[in-house]
Amino acid sequence: DQQVKQNSPSLSVQEGRISILNCDYTNSMFDYFLWYKKYPAEGPTFLISISSIKDKNEDGRFTVFLNKSAKHLSLHIVPSQPGDSAVYFCAAGSGYSTLTFGKGTMLLVSP
Amino acid sequence: ETGVTQTPRHLVMGMTNKKSLKCEQHLGHNAMYWYKQSAKKPLELMFVYNFKEQTENNSVPSRFSPECPNSSHLFLHLHTLQPEDSALYLCASSQDSSLTGELFFGEGSRLTVL
Numbered sequence: 351d352q353q354v355k356q357n358s359p360s361l362s363v364q365e366g367r368i369s370i371l372n373c374d375y376t377n378s379m380f381d382y383f384l385w386y387k388k389y390p391a392e393g394p395t396f397l398i399s400i401s402s403i404k405d406k407n408e409d410g411r412f413t414v415f416l417n418k419s420a421k422h423l424s425l426h427i428v429p430s431q432p433g434d435s436a437v438y439f440c441a442a443g444s445g446y447s448t449l450t451f452g453k454g455t456m457l458l459v460s461p
Numbered sequence: 462e463t464g465v466t467q468t469p470r471h472l473v474m475g476m477t478n479k480k481s482l483k484c485e486q487h488l489g490h491n492a493m494y495w496y497k498q499s500a501k502k503p504l505e506l507m508f509v510y511n512f513k514e515q516t517e518n519n520s521v522p523s524r525f526s527p528e529c530p531n532s533s534h535l536f537l538h539l540h541t542l543q544p545e546d547s548a549l550y551l552c553a554s555s556q557d558s559s560l561t562g563e564l565f566f567g568e569g570s571r572l573t574v575l
Contacts (some may be wrong), residue, residue, distance in 0.1 A: 352503065359501075365477075365492065393465070393566030394504075395552055439504065448494075448517060451504035 353377045354442050356452035363459050369427040371455050372439030376421065380442040384449070385414060386423050388395045397438070398425070430459045464488065467552050467567035468532040474542065475575050482537040482570045484552030490565070492558040493535040495527060496567070498549040510535060542574045 355374045365368045373383075381402040386394035399457045400407040400423070407414050413426045427434055440452040474480050480496045486493065486511040508528040509517035524546075526538040535552055552567040 354503065386564075386566075391465075391567045391568065393553070394564075396563045398565075429532075448506055448558070450508060453501060453503045456553065 352452075353380075354440055354450045354452040356438075356440055356455045358455050359404065359453070360456040361448065363430045363457065365459055365461050366429045367430055369425075369430045369457055369459065371425040371427075371438050371440075371457065373423045373425075373442075373452055375420060375423075375442050377442070377444075377450075378421070379444045380450075381444045382442065383414070383416060383423050384441045385412075386439040386441060386451075388454070390441065394439055427457075430457075432459050432461055435459050463497055464551055465550075465554055465565050465567035467550075467570050469570060470568065471571045471573075473573045473575065474539065476542060476544070478481060479538070479540045481539065482550055482552075483574075484535040484537075484567055486533055486535075486552075486554040486565070486567075488558050488565060490554040491532050492555045493529060493532070493536065494553040494555075494564065495537050496551040496566075497549055500548075502552070505539075509558055516558060539572070542572075544574050547572055547574045 353376050384399040385397040387397045388394040396411050405416050416423045435458050436454040437456045439454045441449040443449040466574045468483045492511045506519050507521045508527045528536040549569045551569045553564040
C-alpha cells in the first residue's frame with residue numbers, strides 16, 4: 351500500500367507559467383516532507399522541504415504548501431523554466447521512520 | 462571528487478554472476494543508504510547504515526548483500542540475481558540517519574540482469 355502518492359505521472363507546462371505538482375499521503379505520523387528533483391542519468395537532488403508545523407515554505411521560484419487536514423502537499427514553481435524539466439519526487443517521513451518516496455511526476459516545460 | 466560517487470554506472474550480468482556495486486561519499490556524512498528505483502515504482506529503501514552499523518534492512522532478499530567498511534564507503538554485493546532485479550540502484554548519504562538530514566544521492570548504477 352503506497353503511503354505517498356503522486357497521481358500524475360507527467361505534467362506539461364509552458365515556460366513562464368506556474369507548475370503545480372501534487373502529492374498525497376496516508377500516514378498521519380508523517381511530519382516532514384521533501385521534494386527531490388531528478389534529471390535523466392543523475393541522482394535525485396534535494397529541492398525544498400517543509401515540516402508539519404508550517405503550511406508553506408518558499409525558496410525562490412519554488413514554494414511548497416502543506417494541507418495537513420487533507421494530507422496533501424503541493425510544489426509550485428513560478429515562473430516555470432525549460433531547465434525545470436525533470437522528474438519530481440515527493441518524500442515524507444517522521445522521527446520513527448526513514449523517508450517514503452512517491453513514484454514521481456515528470457515535468458516538461460516547453461519554451 | 463566531491464559528493465556521492467557510484468561505480469559502475471552501468472552493469473549487465475547473468476543470473477549466475479557475482480558482482481558488486483560501489484558507493485563512495487566525500488561529504489563527511491555518517492549515514493549511507495541503498496535505494497532501488499524500478500520503472501513506474503517509488504524509490505524503495507533497501508538498506509541503511511549509520512556510523513557503519515546497519516540500522517535498517519527493508520526485507521531485501523539475501524541475494525543482495527550490503528557491506529559498509531567505513532563511513533565513506535558502501536558496497537552492494539550481488540549474487541544469483543533475477544531479471545526482475547534489473548533497476549537503477551541509488552546510493553545516498555546524509556549527516557546521520559535522523560529524518561531532518563537531507564539525503565545526497567549518487568548518479569546511480571543501472572543494472573540489467575539477463
